[in-house]
Amino acid sequence: MLKQYLQFKLSQKLSPQQIQLMKLIQLPTQAFEQRLKQELEENPALEGGKEDNSNELDDDFDNSQDDYNDNETIDTGDINVDDYLSDDEVPDYRTSVNNYSADDEEKSVPYAAGTSFTQHLINQLNTYRLSDDERDIAEFLVGSVDESGYIRRELSDIVDDLAFTQSVYTDEDKVKKVLRIVHQLDPAGVGARNLQECLSIQLHRKEKQPDIVLAADIIDNAFDQFTKKHYKKLMQKFDISELQLKDAIHEIERLNPKPGGSYAGNNRIVEHVVPDFAIKIVDGELELTLNGRNAPELHVSREYSNMMKGYKESKDKSKSQKDAVMFIKQKLDAAKWFIDAIKQRQQTLFVTMSSIMHYQKEYFLTGDERNLKPMILKDIADEIEMDVSTVSRVANSKYVDTPYGTKLIKEFFSESMTNDQGEEVSTREIKKILETVIEEESKKKPLTDEALAKILKEKGYPIARRTVAKYREQLDIPVARLRKKI
Known part of the structure; x- marks a missing residue:
């Protein structure tokens, strides 16, 4: 038996425009x-930069797209061409709120040309007589x-790769040579x-002085004890005094654990951070600005505007038109x-950062991380x-x-905990004290972590040892063991 009934269902769907807006904000x-x-x-109707007497989009027009089927006759009678034409020289989103920096000039970071790290090494090989x-x-x-300057592969794998990719048939002994x-x-x-071999190579290339000879001996024959900072065992093993060990360790600490990073001309791509906001203190008050590069000049192509005008003035509208x-x-x-999305992005960024700035006003005025208030996203x-x-x-x-x-x-966000006086304090404050x-x-x-927990408790922050860890x-x-020095 057929039955007919109503069912109410509440659902939420994000439109493609909303999804794109979220991506722009991020x-x-x-x-x-x-x-x-x-x-x-991708969009020829959109142009950047300033243009005299440019035809900007009007904020009041309906931006919904009409559904139509390509196989059917396209009815364009409901398109109000005037909605797409405007003599407004300045986009509305540029004047809606002063949320961008006056410094709009583009600042690019030049990259110096040079020899790559690999090429630098190959150039040195040319000075050796090799078969x-x-x-x-x-x-x-x-x-x-x-x-970093390391070869992090087994010699057996290198031998196989040489055979398969370079047609060079060799063995591990020759590769070692x-x-x-x-x-x-x-x-x-x-x-x-590995690190042990890296430090050993550097020490053996230095002048043979007592401290350096001892340091090389420690790295070559007692590396495990050295990394675990078993200093008493090292003094017994090499029959040396604490002062001698201290001098040898000083020589080891002067070595470079990442020799690849010391090559200045290796042309590695460096990520340059561009601040999205700027906070200044003016007459004792905080002033927030949004980076001007987030507020581009955009307008509609004059050519596309003329096309719309031509269609409006045309009496006989053909199928192709x-x-x-x-x-x-x-x-x-x-x-x-x-x-519109750029406008919303600007407003969202500015409003959010403004709220964070006022929430952490005491920190931004002093720069003291102990003044950071507990703050979560909510x-x-x-x-x-x-x-x-x-x-x-x-x-x-x-x-x-x-x-x-x-x-x-995101560094300004932190959880909260209660101190011994019942006040809510930021975990960032505790970390700074720690x-x-x-x-x-x-x-x-x-x-030790136990001792650190006891000291923090004395300072008014009762937290457990595992929390300290x-x-x-x-x-x-x-x-603690790895922080030990002599």
């Missing part, structure tokens, strides 16, 4: 510029050196297969949406009446230029 300044460039290339096979092996080994030649190249330590005007309409709709989301995910997108990938350096915005205590400890007898690891501070 982009930092440099990535946003790339996205803007891509849109300008054809030895040269092929040497160049292959040099090509296997990573950016050529590897010793690679170890003679600069910077010292390059081509090492109707097809053309539908294409133009789609491009104009896309251009209008993109400009605190800001509730204040600006936006979703937590939106605040997260702003915080995770944006930087702000402050009087105390350029900071990642870091200070460790810096001031005696390096001959570093404080967690904060210490987050600060990238090793355990």
Whole structure:
């Protein structure tokens, strides 16, 4: 038996435009510029830069696209061409709020040309007299050196690769022989297969002084004890005094654990952080500006505007003209949406950062991390009446230029805990105090996590030993045994 009934269902769907807007909000300044460039290339109706008497999009027109079937006759009678034409010289989003910096000039970082790290090593090989096979092996080994200066591959794998890719049939002994030649190249330590070999190469290339000879002996024959800082065992093993050991360790500490990083002309791509915001202190008050590169000049192509005018003035509208005007309409709709999305992106970024700035006003005025208040994403989301995910997108990938350096915005967020006086304090404050205590400890007898927890409790922060260990690891501070010095 058939039955008919009503069913109410509440669902939420994100439109493609909303998804794209979320992606735009997440982009930092440099990535946003790339996205803007891509849109300008893909949409001929959108143009950048200032233009005299340019025809901008009007903010009041309906940007919804009409559904139509390509196989049906296109009815363009409902297209109000006037909606796409405007004499407004300045886009509305540029005057809606003063949320961009006055410094709009483009600042690019020049890259110096030079020789790559690999080529630098190959150039040195040219000074050695090698057979054809030895040269092929040497160049292959040099090509296997990573950016830190290490060859992190087994010799057996290198032998196999030489056979398969270079048609060079050899054995591990010959590869070892050529590897010793690679170890003679600069910077010292390059081509090492591990840290021990890297330090040993550097020490054996130094002048044979007592401290250096002892340091090389320690690295070659007691590396495990050295890394675990078993200093008493080292003194017994080599029959030396504490002063002699201290001098030898001083020589080891002067070595470079990453020889590849010492080559200045290796042309590695360096990521340059471009602050998305700037905070300044003016007459004791905080002033926030949005990087001007986030507020591009955009307008509609004059050519496309003339096409719309021509269609409007035409009396006989052919099928081809109707097809053309539908294409133009789609491009104009896309251009209008993109400009609206940029407007919303600017407003969202500015409102979110402004809320964070006022929430952490005491920190931004002093620069003291102990003044950071506990703050989670929901605190800001509730204040600006936006979703937590939106605040997260702003915080995770944006930087702000402050009087105390350029900071990642998400660093201002932290959980809270209650001190012995019942006050809510930021975990960042506790980490800062923990870091200070460790810096001031005696390096001959570093404080254990248990001792650190006791000191923090005395300072009014009752936290457990495992919590101290967690904060210490987050600060990238090793355990007490590895902090020990003589």
